[in-house]
Amino acid sequence: MNIQRLDAVRDAARSSHLVPGCRLCGSRLSHTFVDLGMSPPCESFLQAEDVDQMEAYFPLKVLVCETCYLVQLKEYMSPESIFTEYAYFSSFSTSWVAHAKLYCEQVAQRLGLGKDSLAVELASNDGYLLQHFPQLGVPVLGIEPAANVARVAIDKGIPTRVDFFGERLARQLLSEGLAADLIIGNNVLAQVPDLNDFVGGMKILLKPEGTITLEFPHVERLIAENQFDTIYHEHFSYFSLVTIAAMALRHGLRLVDVEELSTHGGSLRVYLAHHDSEQRTSQRVDDLLARERRHGLTNMSTYASFGHKAAMAKRDLLAFLISAKNEGKRICGYGAPGKGNTLLNYCAIGPDFLDFTVDRNPYKHGRFTPGMHIPIRPVAAIDDAKPDYILILPWNLKDEIIRQMSHVAAWGAKFVVPIPFVTVIDPSEL
Numbered sequence: 001m002n003i004q005r006l007d008a009v010r011d012a013a014r015s016s017h018l019v020p021g022c023r024l025c026g027s028r029l030s031h032t033f034v035d036l037g038m039s040p041p042c043e044s045f046l047q048a049e050d051v052d053q054m055e056a057y058f059p060l061k062v063l064v065c066e067t068c069y070l071v072q073l074k075e076y077m078s079p080e081s082i083f084t085e086y087a088y089f090s091s092f093s094t095s096w097v098a099h100a101k102l103y104c105e106q107v108a109q110r111l112g113l114g115k116d117s118l119a120v121e122l123a124s125n126d127g128y129l130l131q132h133f134p135q136l137g138v139p140v141l142g143i144e145p146a147a148n149v150a151r152v153a154i155d156k157g158i159p160t161r162v163d164f165f166g167e168r169l170a171r172q173l174l175s176e177g178l179a180a181d182l183i184i185g186n187n188v189l190a191q192v193p194d195l196n197d198f199v200g201g202m203k204i205l206l207k208p209e210g211t212i213t214l215e216f217p218h219v220e221r222l223i224a225e226n227q228f229d230t231i232y233h234e235h236f237s238y239f240s241l242v243t244i245a246a247m248a249l250r251h252g253l254r255l256v257d258v259e260e261l262s263t264h265g266g267s268l269r270v271y272l273a274h275h276d277s278e279q280r281t282s283q284r285v286d287d288l289l290a291r292e293r294r295h296g297l298t299n300m301s302t303y304a305s306f307g308h309k310a311a312m313a314k315r316d317l318l319a320f321l322i323s324a325k326n327e328g329k330r331i332c333g334y335g336a337p338g339k340g341n342t343l344l345n346y347c348a349i350g351p352d353f354l355d356f357t358v359d360r361n362p363y364k365h366g367r368f369t370p371g372m373h374i375p376i377r378p379v380a381a382i383d384d385a386k387p388d389y390i391l392i393l394p395w396n397l398k399d400e401i402i403r404q405m406s407h408v409a410a411w412g413a414k415f416v417v418p419i420p421f422v423t424v425i426d427p428s429e430l
């Protein structure tokens, strides 16, 4: 990161301290959810020439609102500094693309979408999802602020605007005669600094009987399964259905359905409509709201106990790695996802533990993980090095990864999954 950019980030950090309260309801925030210490932005993978330079670190301290239960980070970084060049290309995950295709087929049928409809995806990335709609005869529009990933979508023939979504852009689209039958926000809500402007924009762009679907990691699962590494600077907010219901109400929208998904360690897909829409509300909404209350998600003591669980997982993982290294074992990582960097930095796991990590995304090859400076190589590097242990950093994809890498059993390698607690998996026993 150059000095100019560092200054810009610092300025944004200073001004963010002026933000008085909860990013959804404005209440004063006084409860800590978990404090993961200082860490660098998790998507700022370093090039070789940056490794000896100063790096920006920001507090990874998470708060929870006692009024709307939104679990949230303060905004220490400006969205422009995060999203103008983004390293995450969704199409590099096979299971993620398959998930997107299935969603498109199901939602087009459920809503009866056709040639006169418009499906708009917010944060449409490289077109991994919208590419499936033209085959179903449904026109699409992508909105993507990161120019480098939007370019990939445009080159595939997917109409995409390079812009930040909010009320301003929604009004502009409306003035161009565009309105949405379906608005899709998959794993974007967490990354929105101004939630109310973003949801307000969806309200403006949505046709009277249109539907919004949002997917996001479920904070209930984050808490139950100790997924503290899914917290990073780029994710400002962590949602329960209780919080989503409060958010919808605030914007003249209402929940009409909810589904539980296995993606990202356990996500929700919610369906929202205008408050006065004719769509019926599914029983599943009330059932899940009731379950969240039973599980303590409207009780501050549930949130207060989370920090101890994270600290315990850190000690267990370090104990395993220290004893493996003392036995002379060689360890490498698999994957260089954002969440890996939270885990690595919080636990201070550097090249003294992991010789290197590998990733399928060529953008990351030859780079180094932020903070801990672990070199990132192509997946084939594992076959050359033949390590004893492979630490799976994107643990939500562990089944897919173990299947793809089962040949490592030939030299006796084992997989290590760090979350919810350290587990060693021997592929020869599967």
Ligand SMILES: [Zn+2]
Pocket (backbone or CB within 6 Å): 022, 023, 024, 025, 026, 027, 065, 066, 067, 068, 069, 070
């Ligand atoms: Zn709040």
